[in-house]
Amino acid sequence: MDEINPDLQQKCEACRAGAPQVSDAELAELMRAIPDWTPIVVDGVLQLQRVYAFRNFAEAWAMSNRVATLAEEVGHHPALLLEWGRLTVTWWSHKIRGLHRMDFELAAKTDRLLIE
Ligand SMILES: C[C@H](O)[C@H](O)[C@H]1CNC2=NC(N)=NC(=O)C2=N1
Numbered sequence: 076m077d078e079i080n081p082d083l084q085q086k087c088e089a090c091r092a093g094a095p096q097v098s099d100a101e102l103a104e105l106m107r108a109i110p111d112w113t114p115i116v117v118d119g120v121l122q123l124q125r126v127y128a129f130r131n132f133a134e135a136w137a138m139s140n141r142v143a144t145l146a147e148e149v150g151h152h153p154a155l156l157l158e159w160g161r162l163t164v165t166w167w168s169h170k171i172r173g174l175h176r177m178d179f180e181l182a183a184k185t186d187r188l189l190i191e
Pocket residue numbers: 079083084087089090091150151152153166167168169170171
């Protein structure tokens with residue numbers, strides 16, 4: 076098992092067991108900041124999901140690379156489903172099996188990676 080990069084671990088507030096999940100009130104408030112995203116529940120775990128549409132596979136692929144680069148920078152990772160003309164991005168915090176404020180921040184950052 077290769078050494079876990081300690082500063083990456085520190086960087087990701089949401090990646091620690093015991094990190095706080097957002098409350099229902101915070102969820103409602105935070106969702107207003109990311110109106111194009113949808114809260115979903117998968118295997119009992121609350122997650123944030125958005126489907127981005129593109130003209131072809133290459134553009135969806137390029138966006139997936141930008142999101143992957145963001146994830147590596149912050150040490151917090153989404154699920155990415157890459158298809159022809161579509162990229163589905165799903166953010167949640169694995170360790171706490173739910174949503175941390177960081178998931179909302181990263182959803183907003185993901186939107187800013189779109190190149191119109
Ligand atoms: C060791 C590594 O830093 C941790 O497993 C990180 C990796 N990326 C992660 N990403 C997400 N979304 N949740 C996590 O709990 C998580 N943990």
